[in-house]
Amino acid sequence: MAILGIESSCDETAVAVYDGARGLLSHVLHSQVALHAQYGGVVPELASRDHVRRIVPLTRQALAQAGVELADIEAIAYTAGPGLIGALMVGGAVAAGLALAENRPLVPVHHMEGHLLAPMLEERRPEFPFLALLVSGGHTLLVAVAGVGRYEILGESLDDAVGEAFDKTAKLLGLPYPGGPALAALAQRGRPGRYEFPRPMTDRPGLDFSFSGLKTAVLTALPAQPSEQDKADLARGFEEAVVETLAVKCGRALDATGARGLVVAGGVGANKRLRAELDALARRRGVGLYFPRGEFCTDNAAMIAYVGWVRRGEARPAVGAIEARARWPLTELQPPKGS
Ligand code: KG4
Ligand code: ZN
Numbered sequence: 265m266a267i268l269g270i271e272s273s274c275d276e277t278a279v280a281v282y283d284g285a286r287g288l289l290s291h292v293l294h295s296q297v298a299l300h301a302q303y304g305g306v307v308p309e310l311a312s313r314d315h316v317r318r319i320v321p322l323t324r325q326a327l328a329q330a331g332v333e334l335a336d337i338e339a340i341a342y343t344a345g346p347g348l349i350g351a352l353m354v355g356g357a358v359a360a361g362l363a364l365a366e367n368r369p370l371v372p373v374h375h376m377e378g379h380l381l382a383p384m385l386e387e388r389r390p391e392f393p394f395l396a397l398l399v400s401g402g403h404t405l406l407v408a409v410a411g412v413g414r415y416e417i418l419g420e421s422l423d424d425a426v427g428e429a430f431d432k433t434a435k436l437l438g439l440p441y442p443g444g445p446a447l448a449a450l451a452q453r454g455r456p457g458r459y460e461f462p463r464p465m466t467d468r469p470g471l472d473f474s475f476s477g478l479k480t481a482v483l484t485a486l487p488a489q490p491s492e493q494d495k496a497d498l499a500r501g502f503e504e505a506v507v508e509t510l511a512v513k514c515g516r517a518l519d520a521t522g523a524r525g526l527v528v529a530g531g532v533g534a535n536k537r538l539r540a541e542l543d544a545l546a547r548r549r550g551v552g553l554y555f556p557r558g559e560f561c562t563d564n565a566a567m568i569a570y571v572g573w574v575r576r577g578e579a580r581p582a583v584g585a586i587e588a589r590a591r592w593p594l595t596e597l598q599p600p601k602g603s
Contacts, residue, residue, distance in 0.1 A: 265576060268326070268337045268362070269569025270319070272355030273347025273375045274401070275299075275306045277318040278565035281330035281337070282573050288385055289330035291566040293559075294318045301441045305431070312350035319358050326565070334366055339579045341572020344372030345589030346402070356586035369579030371572040372587045376403060376594050378567035379529040381412070381574065382556035385566055390554040395523040397514055399538075400530035401427035401444075404473050405594070406517045409527070412574055413599035418517050419471025426506060426532045429475035433482050433502050437495045447499050448535055454500025455493075459485055461505035466512045471520070473513065478505055503537055511541045518549060525552040533561040577602030 266289070271278040280291035296314050300306045327334060342359035345352055356372075363370045380396050383389060395418075398405040404421035424432065427444055434443020439450065461481045464474045482502050487494055514526060526546055532538065533555055546553035560566055578601050 265338045265573065266330070266332055266336055267371070267569050267572040267576065268323070268340045269373070269565040269572050270323070270340070270342040270355045270359050271375075271378070271563055271565040271568045272315045272319065272351050273343045273345070274351060274563060275311050276563040277315045277322055278563065278568075279319070279322045279326035280565035280569040281326055281332060282566065282569035284573055288566050288570070289332065290326045291564060291569075292322050292325045292329065293564060294322060297442060304435060304441050306348070308348045308350055311348055312354055315351055315354035319354060323358070323362075334362065337366065337368060339369050339371050339572060339576055341371040341373050341568055341575075343375045343378065343568050344587045345375065345592040347375055347590065349588060349590045352588035352590075353586060356588045360582040360586050363582035370582045371575050371579045373568045373571045373575070374592060374594065374597055375568075376405070377597060378571050380407065380409065380415075380527070380594075381571055382529050382560045382564075382567040383527050383554040385560055385570055386554070386556060388554065390525040390527050390552060393521075393523060394525035394527050394554070395514070395517050395521055396527040396529065397510065397533075397542075398530045399426045399510070399528070399532035401425060401431065403530065404475070406471050406513060407594065408517075408521050408523070411599060413597045415594050415597060417595055418520065419473060419513060421473040421475060423474050423476035424479070426473070426475055426510070427530070429479055429506065430532065433479045436479065436483055436486060437499060444532060444535070448503060448537070450496050451499040451503040451537070454496035454498070456500060456504065458497040459501030461501050463505055463509045463512065466509055471513050471517055473509065475506065478502060503535075507535070507538045507541045510538060511545050514542060515545055515549075518551060523551065525554060527554045529556055529561060531562045534558045575600045
């Protein structure tokens, strides 16, 4: 069964084809990074308009690369939320249009469930139950995953998401958007130990996070006329504080749940220092660590097509209003129908 997946929740337009028997057949993506860079962040209206421009050619490309025709597609999955509402509507409208034209059903997909299940696209897959650390531009979640659609939130950020903290701190250091990868690159040249920033909320029990104070700590430490080395040292100190904080909470959550597997997903999951630290943690505890490949950590349609396949039992006719939700708690999801 071949599923077309469409992702347009933020600043990446992506389309993929996933087949139940043959696996991922294609995935293509257009990043709007260059478009938004001059504004220092995503401009929602520009994002929507660019999705409109890109989505049809990308769909053709994904089908061609998969070697399938639209008529071979059995259901169309699209990101229905959470995300920018205008951007979501573009993907939803295209998905609904194709579904109506081809008389195929639609599967609305939760973007964060896509991130959460992205490691299932890899050869080495985690087994349920596992613990998941979801770290993206909009979310910081520790989730106990008993199975698909069986999610318990153990901890979350009370203020900035980790990716957001990376992006805001990068801005303070004068780095270009998107700040996360730029800050991580700068931190490589930073010296350890020069700046010791707090590890927020690790000194008390619990699994919640708070990252907004860290960016203030960096701002306070920032010299009036910082040299390149000062900035690199600050980036290093910030990255180490974030990574250690995440690792401490993952360790606690592993203790609390007894989980034997740890999944790390979402854009910040591409961070090398985080990967190394969690790898060390997992080795010490003898638990399995699972990451999607780098390009499936950040937004992509492969994960959406995959969830579409997992939830194909919930496919429904493309009638009525397009489903798109700016906010959509992960815990509202249920196990897939027919499982
Ligand atoms: O999952 P994602 O692509 O989009 C959302 O759904 O939010 O995550 C994007 C976030 C951004 O905040 C970006 O700065 C951050 O992930 N990010 C990184 C790295 N690569 C992406 N943060 C730290 N280190 C990285 N290497
Ligand atoms: Zn995302």
